[in-house]
Amino acid sequence: MPPSVDTNIFPNAANGTTGNKIPISRICEARGMKTYHSDSSQQTPGEVETEFLIVGAGPAGASLACFLTSYGLKGIMISSAPATANTPRAHITNMAALECLRDIGLDEQLRELSSEGHCMTHTRWCHSMAGEEYARIHSWGHAPGRKGDYEMASPCSPIDLPQTLLEPVLVRYAAQNGFNTRFNTALSSFEIDNEGLIIATVHDEVSNIQYKIRTKYLFGADGARSQVVKQLDLPLSIKPGQGLAINVLVKTDLSHLVVHRRGNLHWVMQPDKEHPEFGWQGIVRMVKPWNEWMFILFPNRDCDPSTEPSKEAYLQRVRDFIGDDTPAEILDVSKWYINEIVAEKYSEGNIFCMGDAVHRHPPMNGLGSNTCIQDAFNLAWKVAYVHKGQAPPSLLDTYSIERQPVGRSIITRANQAFRDHFSVWEALGTLPKEVEVRRKVLSELREANPEGRKRRLALQKAITQTSHEFHGLGVEMGQVYHGPGIYDADEPLPYERRGRAAEDDVLYYEPSTHPGCRLPHVWLNKVIPTKPVSTIDLAGHGAFTLFTGIGGDAWKVAANQVSEELGVPINVHSIGFRQVWEDVYFDWERLRGVNEDGAVLVRPDRVVGWRAKAVPTATESSCNSRLSQAIRAILGLHSEGNL
Structure with a gap:
């Protein structure tokens, strides 16, 4: 954790021994924040003052704080989480996002932390990590016919950088350059005062104290359950979701298997076997080469999302996906939903929303955190110019005008990329409920007859179509x-x-x-x-x-x-x-x-x-x-x- 980021100022407050008797001035003094006092006729006693308040310290909020500090601007960033991400959710960092971070000199540091191109060579479809392979496709600029396109497009190269490694770098940079960063601090609500300033009520979960922050700008980067979006009542365009997914973070050394299976994404499908409802198929995603992996399981339609499989059941499915006797340890299990949601507008007055708060979609194409960072880069210079008197407030309106169409396009693309996989599943026979039918379809791929030829062509076409996900340079750079x-x-x-x-x-x-x-x-x-x-x-x-x-x-x-x-x-x-x-x-x-x-x-x-x-x-x-x-x-x- 960055040295300037504290989560335990008053250790006894968390268990209630001090109740509400700790003065807000003591908390603010300990946390290095300015407070107003009763000798001011315009401010409320005990109210914290800042010009910029960011809610959320993920890729969107933390990168915005970094970009604002590059203009000499300082503020407060809060997060209801106890620390930076504890699971490696987003991971592909594309060239467009890296160019933004390159502007403040962070691209090289992030590259050194990442798994670079040699770990990202392919995406594969296989029976198990140790077993038979159905197909593979070059990915992220590694196709012989596409390498030049990537090299000509940017001075950066795509990297695989888990969110667990990205966020601490961003938060540390922001904290060290002027953003007072507070975890375990949740936004409860906000209101606009008579002067047009924003009064945010926040709850310090360590001291169990609620206090107010008075700010000129409020930024909602607080994720898919955004309190800022909810209170603003921003209109959302919501299309039917595509179900539940389960992330199982696993410690297992698969280095002996990836020697000839180099890649960071491995689709595992076993149509010839019975499978549990919570994980009929899934993706094995590299987190750290080659001893930490995310097993992303997709439940079938009969699965009750309210049921919780045992740890032993998850571990057995992990072993099925590995395909040999390699030891494995489950580190974490979390669930998420495949959404297709975008806000119709991103801002209102001096309140701006970004990242997952306004665009929610599956991780296909690797567009999530990348779009968050680009949202922040677009907004930061406009806020800085207006704040410094170099531009009128109308410049801020262009943030939503420019970024909302991008958000709409990326949620559409990511969901279409997920749907593109349906054709792969159909060609490999994973969709029928009965295992006998699935086995028949899978065996048909081997047959030297018109039906076999038709199915092989269907598989080839479906795999080729996924290049729109794994080599989508246009959607990444062509905004x-x-x-x-x-x-x-x-x-x-x-x-x-x-x-x-x-x-x-x-x-x-x-x-x-x-x-x-x-x-x-x-x-x-x-x-x-x-x-x-x-x-x-x-x-x-x-x-x-x-x-x-x-x-x-x-x-x-x-x-x-x-x-x-x-x-x-x-x-x-x-x-x-x-x-x-x-x-x-x-x-x-x-x-x-x-x-x-x-x-x-x-x-x-x-x-x-x-x-x-x-x-x-x-x-x-x-x-x-x-x-x-x-x-x-x-x-x-x-x-x-x-x-």
């Missing part, structure tokens, strides 16, 4: 924003996906500098080569970035003037032959979408906000005018005048 936070008035045509992405936008990502797209990754260098630098690293870090090239000096002058005029940081980088940055592979030439003297303006979250084809034919003041107009539009200044 495009629309709305007032994007200025596309200079674009002759609306955005359209091109190339392979136009044919399949789940599988393929085609980088573009069209406003609303993420900044393309391109490796650059100096004329006398040093360490390569990505365009991703030149952008972000809390500032707007303007990319130009040969003949674009007028944009540099304009950027300086507009930055001074609006009080907004703008970094300028010139790319081209004998410019500050050399386009050594000519990739920027191919992707920039403007002339050499054109301009590509990138927001602090590395999303292209606007671009200009070339330097205007008039004077340098035209560059100034156009750049100023674009940034004003993105920040929402065009409708509200100068701040």
Whole structure:
């Protein structure tokens, strides 16, 4: 646990020996939080003050705290949990999320903690871990025909990082950089006072004391049972769920089995055997190579979700899935439901929700924590700019406008990925209730007749379709924003996906500098080569970035003037032959979408906000005018005048 995160300030309070006699001022003093006192005419005695209150310390809340601290902002983060995640729920961390964390220098630390690509080579379908294999598919950028797509898309690479390892890094970084982080502290309710500030009532479960936190901003990152979403009564789009799943965390050394079965996901199906209702089939997921695993069991339709199998029953099913006499120990059992839920909007006033609080779905495609982190990255710079007076409050409206469609798309994709597996199950004969029927279907796969050939083709087609889950680069990287936070008035045509992405936008990502797209990754260098630098690293870090090239000096002058005029940081980088940055592979030439003297303006979250084809034919003041107009539009200044 991070040294600044305490969960036991008053050890006797938890068992009730001190009751409610501990003054709130003592708790706040011990916890390093500011309190108001009765000599103030505007605040309630004993009330804690902060400008930013985050509810939830999971991937969404903790990453938001990290990103806010990068702007020098400090606040309080609370969590009803006693500590960071105790089970490795989310695990695939994709390149889009890593680019966000790279902005504050955490990507390398997380990579060192992770299981890298060599552990993620395949997804498999098998009779057991030790037994026969039905099929396998390359995953997460390891298909020979897809490796280049991943390398061209980002300076990062996908990693397998269990939530148990991710969360402590985020919480520690946030706590050490200004977010007072408190576990065992639950949000009870909140209200808006006459000044428009938010009064949150929280319960300290260690001291058994309830107190209030007065804040300007409230962030609901409190998961699928979000109290913030519930009290805001945010409208939810709810589709029928797809049932129960059971996570069984197991300590077992399977290193002898994975030598020729390398991969982090192994679907286990035994249609030729009787099976318990609570686990007719499932997934064996690597947590730590190769001695800690999550056995994800799927109950059949006849299973009563209220029944609780014995530990011995779970252990027997684990042994069935392993398939040999390897010792195994169950560490934890938990249940979850396969949901398809998204909030219709993510915010109201100065209250913002993110992560599982607003989008709930199965873990297919590995989109959960990744989307949480990207929600936070989108919101943090907007909050910082508004809070510092660099943008009007209307900029905050673009958070929901931009991220809610992303949330809707990822819950749809994740649930479709789960449904895609139905075809695999059908081809392998796992669906019929009678074991004799299942055995007949499975044996049919071996037969040299039209029925056997038809079933083998069905299996091949079904396995191939799962590439949309395990190689869904497009859904990970191809998000495009629309709305007032994007200025596309200079674009002759609306955005359209091109190339392979136009044919399949789940599988393929085609980088573009069209406003609303993420900044393309391109490796650059100096004329006398040093360490390569990505365009991703030149952008972000809390500032707007303007990319130009040969003949674009007028944009540099304009950027300086507009930055001074609006009080907004703008970094300028010139790319081209004998410019500050050399386009050594000519990739920027191919992707920039403007002339050499054109301009590509990138927001602090590395999303292209606007671009200009070339330097205007008039004077340098035209560059100034156009750049100023674009940034004003993105920040929402065009409708509200100068701040």
